[in-house]
Amino acid sequence: MTALHAPGTQAPVTPAPPALAPPALARLVQIELRKAVDTRAGRWLLAVIALVALGTAILTAVTGGAGERDLPHVLGDAVQLVSILLPVLGVLLVTSEWSQHTALTTFTLVPRRSRIIAAKLAAGVLLAAAATVVCVAVSAVVLVAADHGQAGMWQDAGRAIGYAFVFQILNLLLGVGFGLLFRNTPVAVVMYFVIPAAWSILTGAISALTAAGHWLDPSTAWNHLAGGGTVTAASWGQVATAAAMWIALPVLAGGWRVLNRPVDA
Amino acid sequence: MIEISELTRRFGAAGIREVSFTCRPGTVTGFLGPNGAGKTTTMRLLCGLDRPDAGRAAIDGQPYARLPQPGRRVGVMLDPGAMHRGRTGRETLALAAAVLGADRTRVSRVLDLVGLDRGAAAKRVGQYSLGMQQRLALGIALLGDPGVLILDEPANGLDPQGVRWIRQLLREHADRGGTVLLSSHLLREVEVIADHLVIINAGRIVADGTPEQLGTTRSTLVRALDLPALSDALRAAGQQARPVADGALETDAEPEQVGRIAARAGAVLTELRPQGDDLEELFFTLTAPDREVAA
Numbered sequence: 001m002t003a004l005h006a007p008g009t010q011a012p013v014t015p016a017p018p019a020l021a022p023p024a025l026a027r028l029v030q031i032e033l034r035k036a037v038d039t040r041a042g043r044w045l046l047a048v049i050a051l052v053a054l055g056t057a058i059l060t061a062v063t064g065g066a067g068e069r070d071l072p073h074v075l076g077d078a079v080q081l082v083s084i085l086l087p088v089l090g091v092l093l094v095t096s097e098w099s100q101h102t103a104l105t106t107f108t109l110v111p112r113r114s115r116i117i118a119a120k121l122a123a124g125v126l127l128a129a130a131a132t133v134v135c136v137a138v139s140a141v142v143l144v145a146a147d148h149g150q151a152g153m154w155q156d157a158g159r160a161i162g163y164a165f166v167f168q169i170l171n172l173l174l175g176v177g178f179g180l181l182f183r184n185t186p187v188a189v190v191m192y193f194v195i196p197a198a199w200s201i202l203t204g205a206i207s208a209l210t211a212a213g214h215w216l217d218p219s220t221a222w223n224h225l226a227g228g229g230t231v232t233a234a235s236w237g238q239v240a241t242a243a244a245m246w247i248a249l250p251v252l253a254g255g256w257r258v259l260n261r262p263v264d265a
Numbered sequence: 266m267i268e269i270s271e272l273t274r275r276f277g278a279a280g281i282r283e284v285s286f287t288c289r290p291g292t293v294t295g296f297l298g299p300n301g302a303g304k305t306t307t308m309r310l311l312c313g314l315d316r317p318d319a320g321r322a323a324i325d326g327q328p329y330a331r332l333p334q335p336g337r338r339v340g341v342m343l344d345p346g347a348m349h350r351g352r353t354g355r356e357t358l359a360l361a362a363a364v365l366g367a368d369r370t371r372v373s374r375v376l377d378l379v380g381l382d383r384g385a386a387a388k389r390v391g392q393y394s395l396g397m398q399q400r401l402a403l404g405i406a407l408l409g410d411p412g413v414l415i416l417d418e419p420a421n422g423l424d425p426q427g428v429r430w431i432r433q434l435l436r437e438h439a440d441r442g443g444t445v446l447l448s449s450h451l452l453r454e455v456e457v458i459a460d461h462l463v464i465i466n467a468g469r470i471v472a473d474g475t476p477e478q479l480g481t482t483r484s485t486l487v488r489a490l491d492l493p494a495l496s497d498a499l500r501a502a503g504q505q506a507r508p509v510a511d512g513a514l515e516t517d518a519e520p521e522q523v524g525r526i527a528a529r530a531g532a533v534l535t536e537l538r539p540q541g542d543d544l545e546e547l548f549f550t551l552t553a554p555d556r557e558v559a560a
Contacts, residue, residue: 020334023364031363038360039351096349104314104347105405109364111330137533201391 025122028115033121036093045092049085053135057142061087067148070153072160075139079164080226082131083171087192089127089173093120094254095185098264107263117255121176128172132165160228168238169223173247174218180254183264196246211265215241266290267413272310272320275468281306281468283320288446288461292413293439295459296448299552303468304448306415311446312341325412334367339413340406345398345421350391354381354401357390358408365409372408379404395422403431415437415449420454422469431456456483456544466552479547485520488513488536489527498530499523515540545546 036042060068060077068074097103110116143153175192182188196218203213214220221242224235231239267288274280281303288294298304311313311322313330324332324339348357352552376386379400390398399422406414414435420428435445436458449455455462462479464472472479484510485551489495496514499506503528504518513536516523520537527534 020337022333023366027363027366034363035349035360038356040350041351100349100351101344101347102349104344105361107314108312108341108343109336109361111332111335219408262309 017057022112022115023110025115025119028110029118029122029126032093032119033126035096035207036089036123036127040045042092045085045089049082049089049131049252050134050138052085053078053082053138054130054142057135057139058146061139061142061146066150068228069143069150069227070137070155071143071157072155075135075160075164076226077136078139079132080223082135083168083226086128086131086168086172087175087178088189089131090124090172091179091185091188091192092175092176093124093127094176094179095183095188098183099185103263113259114195114255117180117251117258121173121251124172124176125169128168129165132161132168135164135168136161156230159230163225163231166239167222170218170222170225170243170247173243173251177247177250177254180258181250183254183258214238218242218244266325266444267294267311267323267415268326269307269311270320270324271456272307272322273318274304274306274310274315275318279303279468281310284465284470285320286463286470286473288413288444290442290444291439292461293435293445293447293459294456294461294463295417295456296446296463296465297450297452297548298448298465302465302552304465305417306468307316307465308343308446308448308473311415312339312343314343315489317447334365334409336361336409337413338409338411339415340409341415342402343415343417345402346508348390348398348401348405351389352385353389354393354397354404355386356516357401358386358404361408367408375404375408378407380427396424396427400427412442412502413444413558414446415443418449419447420449420451428454429545452544452548455552462544464548471551472547476544484517484540485523486513486515486536486538486540487520487523487527487534490535491532492532494549495527495532495534498526502526523542 037046057074058079060074064073065078097106103232106116107113127222147153175188178188200213201217201218203209203217215238221235221238224231224239269287270285272284273282279301284303284307286294294554296304296307306315310317311324313328322328324335324418329335329339335341352360355372355376358375359369362368362372376382381400381404383396383482385393385397387458390401393401400420403416403419406416416435419431423431432454437448437531439445439460447459449454456476459476461475462472463470487495491511492508492514496506497517499514499516502518502522504516504522518526520539523537524534527537
């Protein structure tokens with residue numbers, strides 16, 4: 001690194017062309033996706049997620065009862081375990097900017113902070129979709145490999161895959177929301193594990209809150225999507241209310257703070 | 266062009282009050298002040314990272330946050346630690362280049378420019394020395410080939426070679442018509458390069474002008490066995506030579522220049538030294554603690 005180059009051979013400083021376009025949102029999304037995979041920590045997390053999907057799928061396909069050896073059940077189990085890790089991925093999409101002090105550079109290059117938040121949300125959706133594709137592929141391969149000659153293995157497969165996409169996206173966005181709210185990796189990860197669990201215990205223990213739990217507890221409301229069965233209209237309502245409380249609220253509150261407060265790095 | 270006008274940001278009793286100054290194209294502005302005087306606060310407000318309570322700051326006539334592609338207009342380096350420690354140097358630059366829409370060759374050229382070779386560029390930032398981090402951070406600032414540079418303590422952590430390199434880089438940037446604003450606590454460094462000085466103390470601007478206006482021009486004191494002969498030689502070389510009271514000469518030429526002129530003239534020197542560290546004196550006079558109360 002000691003080779004010092006004389007900076008003398010450059011052209012005169014020219015004024016920038018007047019109509020420079022801001023970076024397109026699609027490019028910012030691409031950059032956020034790249035940030036998720038260009039560090040060792042990021043690649044490890046993605047590898048662990050893929051391994052968890054594979055392990056769970058094998059376990060269900062091999063050891064599950066006769067009624068569970070179909071795609072909806074194998075896939076449901078795979079996405080359910082993967083969904084424990086996806087919020088961590090979502091948290092890191094946001095908090096790495098603060099824990100690694102890169103927010104300063106990011107917001108200096110893109111002062112319209114809302115575009116960075118939008119890009120992170122979009123990147124989260126795409127990563128969740130990619131994780132789902134991996135789960136579906138792994139589940140299908142495992143089912144075929146462990147073929148028990150059972151009819152109806154692929155029954156309701158399309159519907160189950162659709163549910164899996166929604167389920168994974170919701171779980172990852174929950175992480176993005178917690179990341180925006182706390183902007184600190186350990187705090188956001190711990191809060192993601194503690195707050196919904198505490199809420200579940202609370203609504204389970206106090207009978208007056210049990211009904212509320214069905215609507216506002218993500219582990220209850222969203223698990224309809226990964227249970228292998230059909231989701232009723234009422235269950236969709238519960239999915240939506242839990243999403244409003246655990247995704248929309250943190251994203252709005254955390255996002256407001258990122259937009260309006262000084263960049264703290 | 267950087268225009269800062271009546272910029273105010275309060276943090277309790279601290280912060281900055283009605284800070285105004287202008288950095289013109291073709292000049293290097295040295296922004297000086299003790300720790301906590303408001304240098305970084307002013308630069309953060311200038312770059313839209315914080316909002317002022319009052320006042321305005323503009324780059325080429327526009328607030329920073331309204332620049333569509335700020336990296337192409339302004340190179341900013343506020344904190345060389347603002348980089349992910351798990352990314353390689355090249356990847357760090359490549360991400361910034363993607364935002365700017367710059368291509369791969371530009372990344373390689375900038376790595377070359379800031380003196381990070383292939384091996385260094387492939388290392389993760391966490392393994393970098395402070396000086397290497399500083400070079401990489403400068404690389405991000407220079408990536409979009411901007412006309413304006415805003416640099417907080419750019420010489421921090423650089424070895425003497427590096428300090429000289431950045432001095433040359435910034436001087437040439439200004440000579441090509443660029444605008445440079447740099448903060449520093451290294452008075453000597455700023456004195457050598459800046460043609461405009463702004464001194465801030467306790468959140469207020471206490472001095473703003475050229476080194477000549479502020480009376481901080483440095484000179485050289487020289488004594489010789491044959492003083493009149495040396496005086497003639499200096500004048501013949503186009504330098505001024507002012508006799509001072511105790512039988513010495515004062516000149517604006519650098520000590521090295523004086524030495525060469527004397528050698529050519531065969532004059533025997535008995536003393537040769539730079540003198541009048543006036544910027545330091547001015548700095549301490551203006552930023553003395555008892556003035557904070559008065560301000």
